[in-house]
Amino acid sequence: MRDIHHLVDGSSFTGGSGRFGDVFNPNTGEVQARVQLATEGEVDRAVQSAQAAFEEWSTVNPQRRARVMFEFKRLVEANMNELAELLSSEHGKVIADSKGDIQRGLEVIEFACGIPHVLKGEYTQGAGPGIDVYSMRQPLGVVAGITPFNFPAMIPMWMFGVAIAVGNTFILKPSERDPSVPVRLGELMLEAGAPKGVLNVVHGDKTAVDAILTHPLVRAVSFVGSSDIAHYVYRTGAEHGKRVQAMGGAKNHGIVLPDADMDQVIKDLTGAAYGSAGERCMALPVVVPVGQRTADELRERLVSEIPTLKVGVSTDAEAHYGPVVNAA
Known part of the structure; x- marks a missing residue:
């Protein structure tokens, strides 16, 4: 049985809690690995x-931090196929969706590559009688991200990319359901030139979450997950x-107006509702057609379109x- 370890201080770290979470192969329902749960x-x-690591990293000038982001972006792109296959093997989404997951994360890394300009402060002379006003942007210190299973590449990169780029x-406490890609991203960040300790990946359940939320050195926390936990x-x-910042329970709703392009509506709705088996915030569980005629046409078109969709194993290109990620 393969064990998935923590990534701490620049190297793989074998925890000693003796507690593990099962990581399934969603295509078969079989346990393929165990992930360690931190104390x-x-x-x-x-x-x-x-x-x-913060003591040194925060003093590195923004241009050099941006160069790490450029190299991290290059490494993720070079390893796109490996990352997508690894992601699909634990999450269950098809390879094309996994690549989209990674690419959406890279869009924020691209933004982080331009961090020297974003970090510039402001200065206003004469804001009031004899008053000048200035602002500076400075890093906080140690910050944390608690991320969900449905986008194990995108959401971690959304969080740590900008946080690290600004110093x-x-x-990172990723979901224990599909933890391998976050670890691999941590390894690539090290390879890109980030000093050890800049990005640590710790697996766990409520014990780890509570330890992050109560630790006096953790200055800020970002969370995506269910409303209750948020x-x-x-x-x-x-x-x-x-x-x-706690983002919980997101599910988009859709409104279909009478003058909508119904061909496009059907394409968008089926992709949103059934893509990734509905395990994403854009799944559109509620659609409101405006007017009876719109409702009748929408229902008729959807009912005929749904049987054409094909469900398969995550590696099936068709x-x-x-x-879904697991039976539960």
């Missing part, structure tokens, strides 16, 4: 590494003096979507 002390070890160091993360983090 509070192991989270602290990662935070201490990030704090030590913070980062603790409330918990925001409340607990705020109680411990952290900046928190499949529109693969299995």
Whole structure:
């Protein structure tokens, strides 16, 4: 049985909790690996590494930090096929969706490549009688991201890309359902030139989450997941003096107007509702057609279109979507 380890202080770290989570092969339902679940002390070890790295990383000039982002982007693109296959093997989404997952993350890394300009402050002379106003943008310190299973590449890159580029160091606690791609991204960040401790990946459940939310050295936390857990993360983090952004329970809704291009509507709705087996925020579980005629046409077209969709294993190039991540 393959064990998936933490990535702490620039190297693979074997935890000692003795607790593991099962990582399934969604195509068969069989357990393909075990992921280690961190103790509070192991989270602290990662935070201490990030704090030590912050002292140097925060003083590196923005241009040099941006060069690390450029190289990280190049490495992710060079390893796109490997990352997509690894992602599909644990999540179950088809390869094309996995590549889209990675590419959407890279869009934010591209933004982070231009961080020297974004970091510029402002200065206003004469804002009031004898008053000048200026602002500076400075890194906070150790920050953390708690990310969901449905986009194991995109959402971590959305979080750590900008955070690291501006001079913070980062603790990533990815979903224990599909943890291998986040570890691989951490390895590529090291290969791109980030010093050890700048990006640490720690696996875990509520124990690890609570350790992050209550740790005095973690200055800010970003979360994506269910609404109930988002409330918990925001409340607990705020109680411990952290900046928190908690995004929970996102599901888009759609409105179809009478003058809509119905061919495009059907294409968009079937792709949104069934792509990635509906495991994404854009899944559109509710669609509101305006007017009875619009509703009748929409229903008739959808009912005839749905049987043409093909479900298959994640490696099937002809499949529109693969299995859900696990039976639960």
